[in-house]
Amino acid sequence: MTVGQSAGWIAVAGLGPGDEGLVTPEVTAALAEATDVIGYIPYVARIAPRTGLALHASDNRVELDRAAHALSLAAAGGRVVVVSSGDPGVFAMASAVFEALEAGPVEWRALDIRVLPGITAMLAASARAGAPLGHDFCAINLSDNLKPWALIERRLRLAAEADFAMAFYNPRSKARPEGFGRVLEILRETCGDERLILFARAVATAQEQLRIVTLGEAVLEMADMRTMVIVGSSQTRLIARPGAPILYTPRSAP
Amino acid sequence: MTVGQSAGWIAVAGLGPGDEGLVTPEVTAALAEATDVIGYIPYVARIAPRTGLALHASDNRVELDRAAHALSLAAAGGRVVVVSSGDPGVFAMASAVFEALEAGPVEWRALDIRVLPGITAMLAASARAGAPLGHDFCAINLSDNLKPWALIERRLRLAAEADFAMAFYNPRSKARPEGFGRVLEILRETCGDERLILFARAVATAQEQLRIVTLGEAVLEMADMRTMVIVGSSQTRLIARPGAPILYTPRSAP
Numbered sequence: 001m002t003v004g005q006s007a008g009w010i011a012v013a014g015l016g017p018g019d020e021g022l023v024t025p026e027v028t029a030a031l032a033e034a035t036d037v038i039g040y041i042p043y044v045a046r047i048a049p050r051t052g053l054a055l056h057a058s059d060n061r062v063e064l065d066r067a068a069h070a071l072s073l074a075a076a077g078g079r080v081v082v083v084s085s086g087d088p089g090v091f092a093m094a095s096a097v098f099e100a101l102e103a104g105p106v107e108w109r110a111l112d113i114r115v116l117p118g119i120t121a122m123l124a125a126s127a128r129a130g131a132p133l134g135h136d137f138c139a140i141n142l143s144d145n146l147k148p149w150a151l152i153e154r155r156l157r158l159a160a161e162a163d164f165a166m167a168f169y170n171p172r173s174k175a176r177p178e179g180f181g182r183v184l185e186i187l188r189e190t191c192g193d194e195r196l197i198l199f200a201r202a203v204a205t206a207q208e209q210l211r212i213v214t215l216g217e218a219v220l221e222m223a224d225m226r227t228m229v230i231v232g233s234s235q236t237r238l239i240a241r242p243g244a245p246i247l248y249t250p251r252s253a254p
Numbered sequence: 255m256t257v258g259q260s261a262g263w264i265a266v267a268g269l270g271p272g273d274e275g276l277v278t279p280e281v282t283a284a285l286a287e288a289t290d291v292i293g294y295i296p297y298v299a300r301i302a303p304r305t306g307l308a309l310h311a312s313d314n315r316v317e318l319d320r321a322a323h324a325l326s327l328a329a330a331g332g333r334v335v336v337v338s339s340g341d342p343g344v345f346a347m348a349s350a351v352f353e354a355l356e357a358g359p360v361e362w363r364a365l366d367i368r369v370l371p372g373i374t375a376m377l378a379a380s381a382r383a384g385a386p387l388g389h390d391f392c393a394i395n396l397s398d399n400l401k402p403w404a405l406i407e408r409r410l411r412l413a414a415e416a417d418f419a420m421a422f423y424n425p426r427s428k429a430r431p432e433g434f435g436r437v438l439e440i441l442r443e444t445c446g447d448e449r450l451i452l453f454a455r456a457v458a459t460a461q462e463q464l465r466i467v468t469l470g471e472a473v474l475e476m477a478d479m480r481t482m483v484i485v486g487s488s489q490t491r492l493i494a495r496p497g498a499p500i501l502y503t504p505r506s507a508p
Contacts, residue, residue: 021283024373026275063505089380091505095388098502102493109495115381119278119371126343127369134349136409138392138418146506155390155416162412164392239356241363248352251317251345252400 010074010111012094014087014118015046018205022119030081030116038070039083039093047083061145063093067100071108087120091141091169122167125200125228129210130239130246132198132230135253137165142183143173152179153186160190165236165249168229172220181220187231188215196232198247199223212238212247264328264365266348268341268372269300272459276373284335284370292324293337293347301337315399317347321354325362341374345395345423376421379454379482383464384493384500386452386484389507391419396437397427406433407440414444419490419503422483426474435474441485442469450486452501453477466492466501 011030016022031037036054037047044057058066067082074080084092094115101108126133138159144152159166171180187195193216201209201224211222215231223229235253239246265284270276285291290308291301298311312320321336328334338346348369355362380387392413398406413420425434441449447470455463455478465476469485477483489507493500 016278019280021280022278022371024270024276024278026273029275087377087381089377089385089387091388094381094385095502095505098385098388098493098500099504101500102491109493113500115385117276117373117377117381119373120377123341123343123371123374127341127348127371130352131343131348131369133343133393134345134352136392136394138390138413138416139387140390148508151507155418158412158416159392162392162409162416164409237356239352239363246352246355246367248349250353251349253405254402 008074008077008079008111009114010070010080010082010097011114011116012082012084012088012097013116014084014092014120015043016119017086017121017124017203022124022204024116024118027116027118034079034081036073036078036080037083038066038073038080043083043085063096064100067093067097068104070097071100071104071111074111075108084118087118088115089117090120090139121169121203121228122230124203125198125230128200128203128208129198129212129230130248132232132236132247132249133165133167134249134251135165135233135235137167139167139169141169142180143170144176144179145173149179156183156186157190160187163233165233166231168231170225171223171227171229172225174225178220180223184215184218184220191215191231195234196236196238196247198230200228200230202226203228210244212245262328262331262333262365263368264324264334264336264351265368265370266336266338266342266351267370268338268346268374269297270373271340271375271378271457276378276458278370278372281370281372288333288335290327290332290334291337292320292327292334297337297339317350318354321347321351322358324351325354325358325365328365329362338372341372342369343371344374344393375423375457375482376484378457379452379484382454382457382462383452383466383484384502386486386490386501386503387419387421388503388505389419389487389489391421393421393423395423396434397424398430398433399427403433410437410440411444414441417487419487420485424479425477425481425483426479428479432474434477438469438472438474445469445485449488450490450492450501452484453481454484455481457482464498466499
């Protein structure tokens, strides 16, 4: 084994939601040592080019190919950072890398692999609005790209029955943009029209936009693929104040 | 209003789980500008003293008093950072600050209040073990200090029925250290003995210790107040490899 090969590693890193002030020093340090950065086009675009660093940007929906590519680069001695938005372990690249690892050559299992956590979208959106996830909550990916729609509906109904606050990733997939309308119907039926819902678009970027309405007022068009949606529990409240109100869930529950 | 008063603000900031490499630059910048840092003793102990900075450390279980103190300092013109471990919006100080804000003098509502997100314990623990939260999941505070035990049991059963991965904060409270034994019983009953469970103690500190077992092997003593517990969904898997195995949940569900 050459020195180059023994030095290879792979870090699956979260860049946070967009603002550089939300990128952890651990991730910044890994990027400074990397020979290769690999990821979805808009995430790789956030990395400053430099001599000795190869940027590998690929399209959406090729996560397994991208993961296998990253593992093979590390096996060949590269210091590889796979970049995700938010946190890599929440509906992002870490699981894809481990799927590829499990399916790939057994030698890959000896690689130095780390997951570097990041600020996931629901935490950034929650912070901007107040603290709607301050009590028990769940996180559901609303894309039915990799799971049956019936499972999404079942989880929504059980989460409502458990009175969790709910954070929704990918509310409007390209494949099924109208599915979110059905989600709103189920939520109105199970949680009632007065329940509070936050639409947080492009959080921690220049395009950030927050909107808090009731489920009775919520419509399909309030969400797009850049929107994080958070539905409060029955205890979630608004504090009126000068400027934007504060949305939060108290620490205690009856 | 004096200049001093108009310049006051309050930032509720997450310090992450322990490693300084997981503190965001946004939080570091707020701490550099602060006149006052306020929080639970071990979190305030993480802040380097400097001239012009007052450190206000208080004991556990006085969150509302601490929050009101922070708000009054900001109202008097202080630049106040309330520090939490992890993320302030997840079972931490942000909700307490908003409870105190709502109950306090109406003038407080005009204050400049920000929540600065951090790496919450479940994301750090998940990253260390692999990606057990890579699919739909829920987060439950197992302390029954501020909610009835019956609600915890109901949420556990519904979360198991929804086949969420589950992240548990505060598995063993001082007030009810044996309650976690009952949690393990309910989980074995609803998820079966073969379901995987991660005990992640003191993640991102020098005392870090990870243990992955099945529910059939899990016992009460594997958790203490510094332990984050993550139970996999039915799809969560282990990858055997040299050194520690990888625990992850694939992106797709049947």
